Amino acid sequence: MANYDPxxxxxxxxxxxxxxxxxxxxQPLPPEWTFFVAPPDGxxxxxxxxxxxxxxxxxxxxxxxxxxxxxxxxxxxVGGHALGRAAEGQLVGTPLPLTLALLMGVLGLLLGWLxxxxxxxxxxxxxxxxxxxxxxxSRRAVPTDKVLLFExxxxxxxxxxxxxxxxxxxxxxxxxxxxxxxxxxxxxRKGSYxxxxxxxRARNSYWFANSAETAWTAWLLERTPQLLDEQGWxxxxxxxxxxxxxxxxxxxxxxxxRVDRVPAEQIRDLGVQDGRFxxxxxxxRWFSSAGKxxxxxxxxxxxxxxEFALIHLLPGLHxxxxxxxxxxxxxxxx
Numbered sequence: 001m002a003n004y005d006p007x008x009x010x011x012x013x014x015x016x017x018x019x020x021x022x023x024x025x026x027q028p029l030p031p032e033w034t035f036f037v038a039p040p041d042g043x044x045x046x047x048x049x050x051x052x053x054x055x056x057x058x059x060x061x062x063x064x065x066x067x068x069x070x071x072x073x074x075x076x077x078v079g080g081h082a083l084g085r086a087a088e089g090q091l092v093g094t095p096l097p098l099t100l101a102l103l104m105g106v107l108g109l110l111l112g113w114l115x116x117x118x119x120x121x122x123x124x125x126x127x128x129x130x131x132x133x134x135x136x137x138s139r140r141a142v143p144t145d146k147v148l149l150f151e152x153x154x155x156x157x158x159x160x161x162x163x164x165x166x167x168x169x170x171x172x173x174x175x176x177x178x179x180x181x182x183x184x185x186x187x188x189r190k191g192s193y194x195x196x197x198x199x200x201r202a203r204n205s206y207w208f209a210n211s212a213e214t215a216w217t218a219w220l221l222e223r224t225p226q227l228l229d230e231q232g233w234x235x236x237x238x239x240x241x242x243x244x245x246x247x248x249x250x251x252x253x254x255x256x257x258r259v260d261r262v263p264a265e266q267i268r269d270l271g272v273q274d275g276r277f278x279x280x281x282x283x284x285r286w287f288s289s290a291g292k293x294x295x296x297x298x299x300x301x302x303x304x305x306x307e308f309a310l311i312h313l314l315p316g317l318h319x320x321x322x323x324x325x326x327x328x329x330x331x332x333x334x
Contacts, residue, residue: 015039015122017049024048024125024207025199035122037133037143043126048211050203053120053139077101123208128219130187130212148187148212150219153178155237158213159298161275162196169196176209178216183240187212217304224305234309237301244295246309251279253293260293264314272297 015038017029026048034053039046083100119136129149135141159175175190189209193200200206227234233247238255245252251267253260262281269280276294283291300306 013038017046021046021049023050023202024123024211025202027202036120036135036139037122039124039126040131040133040145040147042129042147042149043124043131044128046124046126047215048125049123050208051120051122053122073106077104079104125208125211125215127215130208130215132208146187148178150216152180153186154181155179155301156213156216156303157299157301158209158303161298163192170194172196172200174206174209176213213304217302217308220302220305221308224309234305234313236303236306236309238295239299242295244300244306246306246313248313251314253279255293255295262293267314270310 015035017035021029023029029049032054033051035049035051036053039049078101083104119134121132121134124131124133128151129147131145131147133143133145135143156176156178159173161173163170163173171192171194173190173192176188177185177190178187180186189205189212191205191209193204193206224234228248233245233252235243235245237243242256243254245254250261250263253262262279266281266283267279268282268284269278271278275297277297277300279293281291285291297303
């Protein structure tokens, strides 16, 4: 609940999480965290939540903020000019003092802005959706909401990619995008973390995206029996035009303008290699494309549900999957 005033500010009533709510990575909520706003309507029972605001964190007065910013800007200008004068003798004919003064002044202003800004975020994941609520400038600022309701979207594409440079690991990137039936992006979270084997730090935004993906998967799985009863198969789009259908006892590939239906007993091998699904039938040979189907795992919509469907609608095949491939996790994983 909130009470608005004509100045564009609002008296927010903090939200107290129920005892069963955890952080997005499953850890307990720290007691000093302040949820400055309640979750938006429509999210259902809240499962995980986080906030960047602490009990004792207050915004700096407006005048003090600008005094700090201008002070750091002035120090940057003076320091840059002095540094330029000291080096000017070695670089005759260049406006070095003025150039360094401007650069250091801009840097000082930027540092002052970052040091004095007041911006905090609450994120929520519920059984029916996820949301990010932010305030800027003051605890009484009107919150800005970005809300994802699962009933408004049809697909999630969740990409996780390990980046390498000259053979050395540099980072893992993730990109999770929910789209509606018309292909319009409704909610997106992307970022990176540095951890080849371990999971990212608790405050990394990956955990919010991962928690939302888990809740979306559970929400979608509740509706898959009805879809199977109505149409007999589950369709998972690959990129924009291709698709793979999973049905009890068979796979149907709609790739590159072709339609190939493969009974489960004809599938010899199914796995993930280098981020790509690879399915081979008993007809597959070394120097032939017959009986081979490959596609990018990150391009498959609703990937966790796809994995679940492979396991439960095509029994006996899931033992062949690459269990250590991060993009091919079962949706039952926590």
